[in-house]
Amino acid sequence: MIHTKILGTGSYVPKRVVTNKDMEKIVETSDAWIQSRTGIKSRHMTVDENTSDLSLKAAERAIKDANIDRKDIDLVIVATITGDYPFPAVAQLIQRKLGLNEITAFDVNAACSGFIYALNIADKMIRSGAYKKALIVGADILSKYTDFTDRNTCVLFADAAGAMIIGESDTEKIKKVVTYAKGDLEGFLSMDGYPLKDNFKTPEQVRPFVKMQGSDVFKFATTVFPKVIKELLDLTQTSIDDLSLIVAHQANSRIIDKAARTLAFPTEKMYLNIDRYGNTSAASVPLAIDEAIKSGALKKGDIFATAAFGAGLTWGGALIEL
Numbered sequence: 001m002i003h004t005k006i007l008g009t010g011s012y013v014p015k016r017v018v019t020n021k022d023m024e025k026i027v028e029t030s031d032a033w034i035q036s037r038t039g040i041k042s043r044h045m046t047v048d049e050n051t052s053d054l055s056l057k058a059a060e061r062a063i064k065d066a067n068i069d070r071k072d073i074d075l076v077i078v079a080t081i082t083g084d085y086p087f088p089a090v091a092q093l094i095q096r097k098l099g100l101n102e103i104t105a106f107d108v109n110a111a112c113s114g115f116i117y118a119l120n121i122a123d124k125m126i127r128s129g130a131y132k133k134a135l136i137v138g139a140d141i142l143s144k145y146t147d148f149t150d151r152n153t154c155v156l157f158a159d160a161a162g163a164m165i166i167g168e169s170d171t172e173k174i175k176k177v178v179t180y181a182k183g184d185l186e187g188f189l190s191m192d193g194y195p196l197k198d199n200f201k202t203p204e205q206v207r208p209f210v211k212m213q214g215s216d217v218f219k220f221a222t223t224v225f226p227k228v229i230k231e232l233l234d235l236t237q238t239s240i241d242d243l244s245l246i247v248a249h250q251a252n253s254r255i256i257d258k259a260a261r262t263l264a265f266p267t268e269k270m271y272l273n274i275d276r277y278g279n280t281s282a283a284s285v286p287l288a289i290d291e292a293i294k295s296g297a298l299k300k301g302d303i304f305a306t307a308a309f310g311a312g313l314t315w316g317g318a319l320i321e322l
Helices: 020-024 031-038 051-066 090-097 111-127 214-236 253-263 281-295
Strands: 003-012 017-019 042-044 075-079 104-108 133-141 159-169 174-181 245-248 303-310 314-321
Touching: 003 051, 003 111, 003 174, 003 281, 017 020, 020 031, 031 253, 042 159, 051 090, 051 133, 051 159, 051 281, 075 090, 075 111, 090 104, 090 133, 104 111, 111 133, 111 159, 111 174, 111 281, 111 303, 111 314, 133 281, 159 281, 174 214, 214 253, 214 303, 214 314, 245 253, 245 281, 281 303
Parallel strands: 075 104, 075 133, 245 303
Antiparallel strands: 003 159, 017 042, 133 159, 174 314, 303 314
16 A cells, blocks of 8 residues: 655745735734734735746755655646636646656645645545655745735735645555535635626726635634544544644634634644734645744654635645654
8 A cells, every 4th residue: 555755845935024014004904903813913925926936946945855856756736826827837837947857737726725635636646656756836926816905805915835745655644634615605705707708898807806704714714624623633543632733724813723722722732823924825834834844843753733724615634744
């Protein structure tokens, strides 16, 4: 039986830091208001780098961390909702830029849950025996799709990329990955697309931005987050006391705090970096995992859970041993 494991991780954020004080100059808000409702103090936003540029830098760092020959990578999956173009996919752009062989490369659209979806797909593809080493990237530039007159969304979202190399293992390190969706017909978290054409004429349209019904998203997230953690523990017959850390999607510190209380899990073992990065969508989970490993918060042999939730509506999680 083929098992899988993490071989290396990497991440990248744009150089420009936008603080809450900066946001006060853009929209009617305050540092105290933002921190009390989200836990965010600052975030990174790109000026001249697109999603493929962020993805490339995170991928290069993950490849270096894995200490592998990049030519051994035979699968690239990028989770993003903010590709450079509608097509080609970001995965195909970075496959070429990395100088990889002519291999399978594609994008996944599951918003903030995207990286977990990509991990689930790559894990299963490697376990099938058809692939041996996968590069998985979560990257988004939500500043491109944010309305900076809407204080309910513009203070939340930011830009980043996180990457992971996974490969075959003699023992089961990536123990379980699960993903789910419940179609968001109500429009709790969405963005309008291109309009349909009548009589071959393209109607005028105001540029679409991310729209969010915050209270509904909060209720959804605080329900599915602890639920998926409990499911992972049950499926792997693991005790919550065995977890060194829970690395959650960094959407809102209040969501993470509420989930910790629901799970009766120590808040100090819920990894947090939202104060410095904001909500980076698909990049959130791999960025946090990479930072947790590099900082020593996660060490070899540790067991940790990760979970994400987002537009779609989508959610999922993974239980992993380093």
